[in-house]
Amino acid sequence: MKKKIFIIVGDNLGLSRDQIDYEDLEIIKFPVLVEGKEYRESDEYNANWLISKFEKENIVAKSSTLPQNDIVEAVERNYRNYDLIIHVVMSSGLSSATWKVAENVRKQFENVIPIINVDSRQAVVGVGNVLLGIIDIIKSNDDLSIEEIEKLCQQVVENTFSYYIFPDLNYLYKGGRIGRAQSLMGSLLHIIPIIGLMGEDPEGIVSSLGKGRTFKQVNNQTIELIKAKMKEKSASKIKRAISVSGYGEKNKDVAEELIEKVKALPCDDFVIGKPGLVDAVYCGPGAYGISILL
Secondary structure (H helix, E strand, O other): OOOOEEEEEEOOOOOOHHHOOOOOEEEEOOOEEEOOEEEOOOOOOOHHHHHHHHHHOOOOEEEOOOOHHHHHHHHHHHHHHOOEEEEEEOOOOOOHHHHHHHHHHHHHOOOOOOEEEEEOOOOOHHHHHHHHHHHHHHHHOOOOOHHHHHHHHHHHHHOEEEEEEOOOOHHHHHOOOOOHHHHHHHHHHOOEEEEEEEOOOOOOOOEEEEEEOOHHHHHHHHHHHHHHHHHHOOOOOEOEEEEEOOOOOOOHHHHHHHHHHHHOOOEOOEEEOOOOHHHHHHHOOOOEEEEEEO
16 A cells, blocks of 8 residues: 655755755744844745845855754644655755754654654755655555655755855855855855755765856766766666756856756756755856756
């Protein structure tokens, strides 16, 4: 008998709700602190709003962990109608606190309903790609055990690879995602870095994959990195690619150029992602990227 599965995910996934073809899902909003005041994603307070503030004002923004009470309430509202809950969590290597909260909730309900916490080893559209990959598994498989579902989820994680171009690494630094030395690298040397989150990396931390002095150079490098990963994994095609850009007007043309280059590769499904408020905290103006599932 097919299990009825409910999914929980934070809103740092680079997708809007209407891009996710799965009814049994709740997206929980990360709190974002701007100059000490808390905001959640809304029509008024979104990525464009924050990027505009970054460009016009000298502000500091950070995100907080997903509130444990919000996750608990989502479970309490839904557990009676389901056999299993899957919580897709941003990389524990980027936010150990968020992972700890997810584990606390799992343990709290372990005698009520099984919860699988999936460490996506990703952020932004990488989380979205892992989520859509897991939904594919749920839709295409019947009568799987919890252990089998967990194993297949892990396979999705380990085959998801994300590549981001950050014109200014200071936003990652201020948000606590990289060290000061890493953030200075780009600004002092006037280079544009390619930052990666590789699903096969159990630590789930950002890695430097390449650099260039022009966006054309880093776009070309990104395509070569994707081709090399496909060859390494003996993948003849990309199952799904999700792009993200639109953090302000800056670099829209070069982001579109990367999209077209990825579309030229063998790819079953290409999704144009949606920038979110919490993503904008770390991406900053002009950032863009691509996540692939092999």
